[in-house]
Amino acid sequence: MKSEGVKEDMNTKTVRISIIGLGNVGRGVAEVIRRKQEEITRKYGINLKIVGVADLPGAVVDENGLSEDAIRKFKSGETTEDMTTLDMIKDVEHEIVVETTPTNVENGEPGLTHIITALESDRHVVTSNKGPLALQYGKLMNLAASRGKELKFEASVGGAMPIISLVKDNLAGNGIISIKGILNGTCNYILTRMREEKLPYEHVLKEAQERGIAETDPSNDVAGRDTAVKLVILANSIFDRHVSYKDVEVAGITEITLEALKLADDAGYVIKLIGEVDGGGSSGECLKVAPRLVPKDDPLNVGGTLNVATIKTDLAGDITVIGKGAGPIEAASAVLSDIIGIYM
Amino acid sequence: MKSEGVKEDMNTKTVRISIIGLGNVGRGVAEVIRRKQEEITRKYGINLKIVGVADLPGAVVDENGLSEDAIRKFKSGETTEDMTTLDMIKDVEHEIVVETTPTNVENGEPGLTHIITALESDRHVVTSNKGPLALQYGKLMNLAASRGKELKFEASVGGAMPIISLVKDNLAGNGIISIKGILNGTCNYILTRMREEKLPYEHVLKEAQERGIAETDPSNDVAGRDTAVKLVILANSIFDRHVSYKDVEVAGITEITLEALKLADDAGYVIKLIGEVDGGGSSGECLKVAPRLVPKDDPLNVGGTLNVATIKTDLAGDITVIGKGAGPIEAASAVLSDIIGIYM
Numbered sequence: 001m002k003s004e005g006v007k008e009d010m011n012t013k014t015v016r017i018s019i020i021g022l023g024n025v026g027r028g029v030a031e032v033i034r035r036k037q038e039e040i041t042r043k044y045g046i047n048l049k050i051v052g053v054a055d056l057p058g059a060v061v062d063e064n065g066l067s068e069d070a071i072r073k074f075k076s077g078e079t080t081e082d083m084t085t086l087d088m089i090k091d092v093e094h095e096i097v098v099e100t101t102p103t104n105v106e107n108g109e110p111g112l113t114h115i116i117t118a119l120e121s122d123r124h125v126v127t128s129n130k131g132p133l134a135l136q137y138g139k140l141m142n143l144a145a146s147r148g149k150e151l152k153f154e155a156s157v158g159g160a161m162p163i164i165s166l167v168k169d170n171l172a173g174n175g176i177i178s179i180k181g182i183l184n185g186t187c188n189y190i191l192t193r194m195r196e197e198k199l200p201y202e203h204v205l206k207e208a209q210e211r212g213i214a215e216t217d218p219s220n221d222v223a224g225r226d227t228a229v230k231l232v233i234l235a236n237s238i239f240d241r242h243v244s245y246k247d248v249e250v251a252g253i254t255e256i257t258l259e260a261l262k263l264a265d266d267a268g269y270v271i272k273l274i275g276e277v278d279g280g281g282s283s284g285e286c287l288k289v290a291p292r293l294v295p296k297d298d299p300l301n302v303g304g305t306l307n308v309a310t311i312k313t314d315l316a317g318d319i320t321v322i323g324k325g326a327g328p329i330e331a332a333s334a335v336l337s338d339i340i341g342i343y344m
Numbered sequence: 345m346k347s348e349g350v351k352e353d354m355n356t357k358t359v360r361i362s363i364i365g366l367g368n369v370g371r372g373v374a375e376v377i378r379r380k381q382e383e384i385t386r387k388y389g390i391n392l393k394i395v396g397v398a399d400l401p402g403a404v405v406d407e408n409g410l411s412e413d414a415i416r417k418f419k420s421g422e423t424t425e426d427m428t429t430l431d432m433i434k435d436v437e438h439e440i441v442v443e444t445t446p447t448n449v450e451n452g453e454p455g456l457t458h459i460i461t462a463l464e465s466d467r468h469v470v471t472s473n474k475g476p477l478a479l480q481y482g483k484l485m486n487l488a489a490s491r492g493k494e495l496k497f498e499a500s501v502g503g504a505m506p507i508i509s510l511v512k513d514n515l516a517g518n519g520i521i522s523i524k525g526i527l528n529g530t531c532n533y534i535l536t537r538m539r540e541e542k543l544p545y546e547h548v549l550k551e552a553q554e555r556g557i558a559e560t561d562p563s564n565d566v567a568g569r570d571t572a573v574k575l576v577i578l579a580n581s582i583f584d585r586h587v588s589y590k591d592v593e594v595a596g597i598t599e600i601t602l603e604a605l606k607l608a609d610d611a612g613y614v615i616k617l618i619g620e621v622d623g624g625g626s627s628g629e630c631l632k633v634a635p636r637l638v639p640k641d642d643p644l645n646v647g648g649t650l651n652v653a654t655i656k657t658d659l660a661g662d663i664t665v666i667g668k669g670a671g672p673i674e675a676a677s678a679v680l681s682d683i684i685g686i687y688m
Binding site: 039040154161162165169171172174297299302306313315319321324327333336339340341 | 376380384388498504506509510517518641646660661662665666668671674676680681683685688
C-alpha cells in the first residue's frame with residue numbers, strides 16, 4: 001500500500017483506521033484518504049491506513065491496508081465478510097474508528113453501540129452520525145474522557161462547513177451567546193427555488209427529489225427534524241446544555257406558500273428555515289427550528305443548498321460561516337480534518 | 345492580582361505576557377485579558393498575567409501583574425518607564441510577547457525588531473502588526489521554528505474574522521485553491537454607503553472620517569494598500585509563496601463613481617474592493633487587489649464595515665467566513681484565541 005514518493009521516516013506515524021458504514025459518507029472518506037494520502041504524510045507526518053471497513057453484512061479487514069478494489073468488491077457483495085463489525089472494532093488493532101452509519105434518532109443504533117464499543121476498546125472515534133450524539137452526548141463524552149480518547153463529530157453538523165471546531169478553537173476565549181442558521185440544504189434549496197421561480201412547494205419538492213437533493217421520504221428534512229437534531233448537538237457540545245431531541249420546538253417548511261414568500265419579498269425579506277440555540281439561563285432558553293423572516297442583506301440569506309450559521313460572541317461580535325452542508329466528499333473533508341486534528 | 349474565585353491548583357499554569365504598543369489593539373488586549381481572566385483559567389487551565397506593557401517612552405513592568413490602573417497611568421504619562429522596550433523583552437521573564445505597534449510597510453519597524461528580539465529571547469509572539477509579516481515572513485517563521493517558539497498572527501488579517509487558523513486547522517487535509525474577499529472594512533463601508541444612499545465618494549469618505557471609520561489620511565485603505573498587505577500575509581502563510589508587498593497588483597476605490605455603481609446594480613451586481621490570492625503555479629498566479637463586480641446573491645456581497653473571505657478548497661468546496669474586520673475588542677479576540685491556541 002505504500003505509495004511511491006511518500007517519505008516514510010522516523011517522523012512518520014502510521015494511523016490505522018476502520019470505516020463503519022459504506023454509504024455515501026463512508027465511501028467518501030475512503031476515497032478522500034486514498035486521494036490525499038501522500039499529501040497528508042508530507043504535511044502532517046501521519047500515514048493513514050484503512051485496515052477495516054464494515055457495512056451491513058459485517059467487516060473485511062487487512063492489516064496491510066485495504067485497497068480501493070477490495071473495498072469496492074466488499075460493498076458490491078463480490079467478497080464476503082471476514083468477521084462481525086463489533087469483532088473488528090474490538091479485535092483488529094487500529095487507532096481510529098470512523099462511524100458513518102445512518103442517523104437513527106429513535107435509539108441511535110447501530111451507531112451508538114459502535115461508538116461505545118470503539119471507545120471501550122480504546123480507539124478514537126470520528127463520526128458523521130447524528131443519532132448517538134443527539135441521544136447520549138454526555139454519556140459518550142464522559143466515556144471518551146475516561147478512556148483518554150477523542151470523540152469528534154464536525155461532519156455531523158453543516159457537512160463541510162466548520163462550526164464545532166470553529167467555535168472551540170478559532171473563537172477560544174469568546175463567550176458564545178447564540179448560534180442561528182440554516183442547517184439543512186434540502187429546505188434551503190426548496191425555499192430558494194420557490195422564491196426565485198415562483199413555483200409551489202409540491203412542484204419544487206418533486207424537482208429536488210429528481211435531482212437527488214431531497215430523499216424519497218423527505219419528511220426528516222422538510223418537517224425540520226434534521227435541523228432539530230443538529231441543534232441538539234450544538235446545544236450539548238457548545239453550550240454545555242443537557243438536552244435531547246424532544247426538547248426542541250420544531251416547525252418545518254411544508255406550509256410555506258408562494259403568497260408568504262411574495263409578502264416577505266415585498267417587505268425586503270426572504271423566508272428561511274432557521275435553527276437557533278443559545279446557552280439558556282435567566283434570559284430564556286432558545287432551542288427552536290422554524291421558518292423565519294431574514295432581511296435580504298443579512299449574511300444568513302444564502303441560496304441554493306448552502307448551509308450557514310451566525311455565531312454571536314461577546315468579543316468577536318457576529319461571525320458567519322457559509323459552506324456546503326451535504327455531499328460525500330464535503331462530509332469526508334470534515335471527517336479528515338477531525339482525524340488530522342487528533343494528531344496535531 | 346489573583347482574582348477571587350479563580351481556581352489555582354496544580355493544573356493551572358501561569359502564562360506571563362507583555363504587550364507592546366498601547367494603541368487601540370494593545371489596550372483592547374489588556375482589557376480582554378482582564379475581563380476574561382477567570383473564565384480562561386476555568387476553561388483552559390491557564391492564568392494570564394500581564395507583567396509588562398510598552399509604548400513609545402519605554403516599558404513598565406511588574407512581575408506580580410500590572411493592574412488596569414497602572415497601565416492607564418503609564419499610557420497617560422502619569423508614571424514613567426522602568427526600562428526600554430527591548431530590555432523588557434529580553435530581561436523580564438515571561439512567555440508571550442503581544443506585539444501591536446502600528447503597521448509600517450516601509451521597513452516593518454519598530455515591530456520587526458520587537459518580534460526578532462522576542463523570538464531570540466525564546467518567547468512566543470502573537471501579533472496584529474502586518475508590516476513585519478509582509479516584509480520578512482520567511483525569516484521570522486524560520487527564526488520561530490529554530491527556537492521552538494510560536495509566531496501567531498490571526499489578528500493581522502480580518503480582525504475578529506478567523507481565516508488563518510480556519511484554513512490551517514478546520515480545513516486541514518484540504519488543498520486550498522484560492523482565497524478571495526473583502527479585507528478592508530473602510531472601503532466596504534464607503535462603497536456600501538455610496539450605493540445605498542446614492543452619495544458621491546468624497547461625501548461618504550468625509551462621513552466615514554467623522555464617524556471614525558476612515559482615518560484622517562485614508563490613503564492606505566482607499567488605495568488598496570491595506571488589503572494588499574493582508575494578501576501578502578495570506579500568500580506567504582497559506583500558499584507558501586515568497587512574495588512581498590511590491591508583488592501585488594493594486595487598484596483602489598477612489599475612481600468608483602455613482603454611475604458605475606448604478607450600472608452594476610441594474611445588471612444584478614455590486615462593486616466591492618476584492619483581494620484575491622492563489623497558490624500560483626502553472627495556471628497563472630493571482631495576487632491582486634481591485635474593485636470588482638460581485639453578484640448580489642454571492643456570499644461575498646456583505647455590507648457596512650464587514651470583512652468576508654471565500655476560501656476555495658478541493659474537498660470542502662467553497663467556505664465563506666464573515667466577521668468584523670476591525671475594532672479593538674474584535675482584534676483582541678483574535679489575539680486571545682492565538683494565545684490560548686499556544687497552550688491547547
